[in-house]
Each structure stands twice: as structure tokens, then as C-alpha cells.
Amino acid sequence: MENSGKKFDVIVIGAGIMGSATAYQIARRGHKIILLEQFDFLHHRGSSHGESRTIRATYPESYYAKMVIESCKLWEEAESEIGYQVLYKAHQFDMGPADDKSLQAVIANCRSQLIPHQVLNRHQVSEKFSGQFELPENWIGLWSELGGVIKPTKAVSMFQTLAIQRGAVLKDNSEVCEIRRDDVSGEILVGTANGNRFLGKKCVVTVGAWMKKLVKLVTGLVLPIQPIETTVCYWKVKEGYEAHFTISNGFPTFASYSQPYVYGTPSLEYPGLVKIAVHGGYPCDPDKRMWGPGISLHALRKWVEERFAGRVDPNGPVAKQSCMYSLTPDEDFVIDYLGDEFGKDVVLAGGFSGHGFKMGPLVGKILADLALDGEAHGVEMGYFRMRRFEGNPKGNVKEFADQVTFATDCD
Numbered sequence: 001m002e003n004s005g006k007k008f009d010v011i012v013i014g015a016g017i018m019g020s021a022t023a024y025q026i027a028r029r030g031h032k033i034i035l036l037e038q039f040d041f042l043h044h045r046g047s048s049h050g051e052s053r054t055i056r057a058t059y060p061e062s063y064y065a066k067m068v069i070e071s072c073k074l075w076e077e078a079e080s081e082i083g084y085q086v087l088y089k090a091h092q093f094d095m096g097p098a099d100d101k102s103l104q105a106v107i108a109n110c111r112s113q114l115i116p117h118q119v120l121n122r123h124q125v126s127e128k129f130s131g132q133f134e135l136p137e138n139w140i141g142l143w144s145e146l147g148g149v150i151k152p153t154k155a156v157s158m159f160q161t162l163a164i165q166r167g168a169v170l171k172d173n174s175e176v177c178e179i180r181r182d183d184v185s186g187e188i189l190v191g192t193a194n195g196n197r198f199l200g201k202k203c204v205v206t207v208g209a210w211m212k213k214l215v216k217l218v219t220g221l222v223l224p225i226q227p228i229e230t231t232v233c234y235w236k237v238k239e240g241y242e243a244h245f246t247i248s249n250g251f252p253t254f255a256s257y258s259q260p261y262v263y264g265t266p267s268l269e270y271p272g273l274v275k276i277a278v279h280g281g282y283p284c285d286p287d288k289r290m291w292g293p294g295i296s297l298h299a300l301r302k303w304v305e306e307r308f309a310g311r312v313d314p315n316g317p318v319a320k321q322s323c324m325y326s327l328t329p330d331e332d333f334v335i336d337y338l339g340d341e342f343g344k345d346v347v348l349a350g351g352f353s354g355h356g357f358k359m360g361p362l363v364g365k366i367l368a369d370l371a372l373d374g375e376a377h378g379v380e381m382g383y384f385r386m387r388r389f390e391g392n393p394k395g396n397v398k399e400f401a402d403q404v405t406f407a408t409d410c411d
Ligand SMILES: Cc1cc2nc3c(=O)[nH]c(=O)nc-3n(C[C@H](O)[C@H](O)[C@H](O)COP(=O)(O)OP(=O)(O)OC[C@H]3O[C@@H](n4cnc5c(N)ncnc54)[C@H](O)[C@@H]3O)c2cc1C
Pocket: 013, 014, 015, 016, 017, 018, 019, 036, 037, 038, 039, 045, 046, 047, 048, 049, 052, 053, 054, 055, 174, 175, 176, 177, 206, 207, 208, 209, 210, 214, 230, 231, 232, 323, 324, 325, 349, 350, 352, 353, 354, 355, 356, 357, 358, 359
């Protein structure tokens, strides 16, 4: 390719949180990088848009707890570089049946990772949160210090701005439809549907819910990464109680370890409303979205009615927003080299399974390490290998899609 304006050290495909954070990491290390996005920047058709994502260190898996602590430092570093806030710190409150194995594993991790926390019985919960949460007889609560709300669209915009400030080239409305090794240079050739071609020594693919489609198109390989359409719900706090649900009054980000798995954030983006949603949804084709009908809300209504002591209107959400998860069978991420003819020159990151946003800055750093240094530093990558599903019946894409429909039907 003769046009040197189209030659880069690294080409990053997909400008959600993962691609934007990667572009920033690569640009700040002084490399020539281009970030390509199929739609307009900051669009609402992927996974990284909207007003709130939870950050919490309370994971049943110890490797994620460690990663969140690391990612937190990187969020703060980026905020201080840009000069504005994207992460609003709160505390995290997890609740569930006392014998729930996942909740017990979370508590054990808090202890081993030295995350400041308190395990509370239902009376202590009521006291700590001035009656905001009501737990059933056999439930416990876990208060932990590290929680908060990240503003997703603002955060993606922050990393794109920081990347541009460090010299990155950003191009939207550029759908990548070709990734191959260039016959002449041996580098990675990336072609777009509008006829542009770029050459990169390395390429990073962070295309969210389109990962299965794009990888199949360029290699024939079918990854068990299932796009899921999910719905965020906002519920109205009853008159007189609005202030009780704000971060400044100690209301936490929260998660409930029972059926359905419920998560939520304090009243922040829309005064008087709290986000309360179910972790689940329906398999979808990211290019033929249904934009609804969303999961049945029967169980969630009941949960809202019972857990919030009558202070939140349980009749139904007053606002909804559609979004996509990229689910893997074990809900662990996929972060790996594409391999085969691409060797270590193409890196993939996807399958964030509805819990990746908080890790965005760390994933950006890992991807920059993998692309530029040939290895990730300080993170156990074994859990994220692309080929871990090979020979594993759970890796069968068709069966997996069927299971997902079943597993997320919460009524
Ligand atoms: C409702 C909801 C709630 C969530 N809550 C939380 C939470 O509380 N905490 C948390 O940590 N995480 C949460 N998540 C998960 C988190 O938002 C995602 O893990 C994260 O946003 C994934 O980012 P991504 O960059 O991988 O994907 P995306 O944001 O989808 O970015 C991929 C980009 O690639 C582009 N693209 C695709 N194909 C091509 C192509 N061929 N050429 C060029 N560009 C392409 C897409 O247009 C898109 O912009 C939630 C997700 C949802 C949907």
C-alpha cells in the first residue's frame, strides 16, 4: 500500500469502551494508531452507551476482584488527565440467602483481597440503611467500600478525547468487513465496507456483540459469544423518599444473589428514579434487533415491592433502555490472540458478559500490552483464552443459544 497515511502501528476495530480505552493506551505509548467504528461515535446500538454502569469489587472469582482494584486506579488516572469526573464513588451492597454459594465466595474474596467490608444480618441491614432495604428471614447483606457508578457514554468520550490528544486517528462510519494478512508487506490489512484499506503491524478487535460475526467472516471460526438484548429499567421513588436514594445520603450500588439476579444503582442520572434491572435477556442478531419486548417483569416487580419497604413504586418501570450483552458460556471474558495465520498480530477482546465496563481501562492496558509487548503484565490470562471451549459441549454455539433463552427467562 503506497499511501503512508493508511499505514499504522496498530489498527483498533470497534469504538466502545474497550476499543476507545485501547486506543488511548496505545497512543500514550507513542505508537501510530487508528480506531475504526462502524456507526457514529457514541452511538446507542452496542453495549457502552447510556448513563450508568456499576463498579464493584465483589466478585465470586478472586481474579476479577484483583482486576477491579487495578482498573479503579486507571479510571482515576484517566480522570485526572482529562480533568473531569466519570466515576461517582459509592459503596456496594450485596444481598442474598445466607447459604448462597456465590455470595459466600464473594465474602471470602473480600477477606482475602483486604477489601473493607461488613457482613450484616437482616436487622443490621435495616439499621445501616435506615430501613431502605428489607431482607427476608434467611438473608444476609454484604456492605463493601468499593462501589460506584460510571457514566458510560461520558467515559467512552473521555478515552476517545484522550486518544486524539495523544495523536490517535479516529474514524467512524467505517464498517470493517475484511481482516487478512497482506501478501506484499506481510502486515495486517483491514478493509472497510466503504472501500478504505489500512495496513497495521498489529490489529486489535473489540467489536462487542458483533464478535462472533466478524471472526466467522474473516476466519470461519465460530466463537461461543452470544449477543443478548437486555433492558435497563428505571423505577420511581415514592414522594418524600427521593433524597434517601442518593449517593450523598449513603445509598449504595447493589446486587441481589437470588432468582432473578437483580442489580441497580442509586438515583443519579434522573432525579427521583433508581435503576433496578435483571441480569438477563434474549439472544439477538445485533444487526436485526427486536428493540423489545424485553424480559418479563413479574419477578422484578415483586423484588422491588419486597426489598424497598414500599418506598419505590413497584407497578413498573417509568423508563427503559435497550442494550446488548455478549455472553460466553462461563461468563468469563475472551481476551486472546486470534492465532493461526494471524499469530500474535491480531488480538481479540469480547464476551464481556454484562460485567465488562468497569474493567475498560484495564482491558485497554492489557490489549496494548498484548499487541505491543507480546504478553500481558500482571494479569492471569488463562481464564480468558479463546479456545477454552473447544471440545467442551458448553462451547457449542447452537446449544448455548438455546440455554441462554432458558436461563434468562426469569418468571
Ligand atoms: C444494560 C447493560 C448493563 C450493564 N451493566 C454493567 C455494569 O453495571 N457494570 C459493568 O462493568 N458492565 C456492565 N455492562 C457491560 C458493559 O457495558 C460491556 O461489557 C461493555 O460496554 C462492552 O464494551 P465493548 O467495547 O466490548 O462493546 P461495544 O460497546 O458494543 O463496542 C463495540 C463496538 O464495535 C463496533 N463494531 C462492531 N462491528 C464492527 C465492524 N465490523 N467494524 C467497525 N466497528 C464495529 C460497534 O458498533 C461498537 O461500537 C452492562 C451492559 C449492558 C448492556
